Amino acid sequence: MAVSRREFLQGGALAAALALSGTKAEAGSDSPQMRTKGLKSSTTICPFCAVGCGLVVHTKNGKVVNIEGDTQHPINQGALCSKGSALFQVANNEHRLQKVMYRAPGSDKFEEKSWDWALERIAQKMKETRDKSFKAKEINKKDNKEYVVNRTEGLAFLGGAGLDNEECYLWSKFARSMGVAHLEHQARI
Numbered sequence: 001m002a003v004s005r006r007e008f009l010q011g012g013a014l015a016a017a018l019a020l021s022g023t024k025a026e027a028g029s030d031s032p033q034m035r036t037k038g039l040k041s042s043t044t045i046c047p048f049c050a051v052g053c054g055l056v057v058h059t060k061n062g063k064v065v066n067i068e069g070d071t072q073h074p075i076n077q078g079a080l081c082s083k084g085s086a087l088f089q090v091a092n093n094e095h096r097l098q099k100v101m102y103r104a105p106g107s108d109k110f111e112e113k114s115w116d117w118a119l120e121r122i123a124q125k126m127k128e129t130r131d132k133s134f135k136a137k138e139i140n141k142k143d144n145k146e147y148v149v150n151r152t153e154g155l156a157f158l159g160g161a162g163l164d165n166e167e168c169y170l171w172s173k174f175a176r177s178m179g180v181a182h183l184e185h186q187a188r189i
């Protein structure tokens with residue numbers, strides 16, 4: 001009989017627990033069905049990177065109580081990397097920052113701000129920096145001729161692994177339209 005990696009690990013964990021407790025095994029007493037009995041199951045995709053592993057999220061009264069790899073998903077077939085395995089704490093973590101906290105220049109304390117305020121401020125700062133550092137033309141040191149460059153070196157863009165191909169395309173178009181020359185991606189550095 002073919003045993004999957006997941007079944008092997010589940011069997012091993014159960015055997016180890018029984019050996020430690022000295023309890024006799026009862027058929028089905030620790031099956032995945034028992035563990036998630038009465039919980040609502042929903043499938044979703046891991047938000048951390050563009051591999052796009054499938055997840056099963058178990059909830060009780062609207063609260064996430066368990067997240068695990070989806071064995072039926074064609075990409076990961078139940079497996080998750082260390083980031084994906086720790087996803088539960090994204091939903092349940094009292095230390096996770098969920099509001100915008102701003103510390104003004106020179107201040108020694110943070111103050112709570114709205115998301116709209118943060119977006120507006122970021123946009124203003126980007127525009128200000130771009131306008132200050134924008135160069136329409138530049139002399140090329142090699143031939144000493146002036147060329148149209150239309151770029152800023154005052155801004156840099158860094159993409160993240162959470163972006164998929166289409167998002168990366170839009171992100172790079174946006175950066176280029178602002179004249180950003182320093183454009184990188186976390187997966188490449």
Ligand code: SF4
Nearest residue numbers: 046048049053081084
């Ligand atoms: S972060 Fe890990 S679990 Fe999440 S999609 Fe990427 S490889 Fe899969």
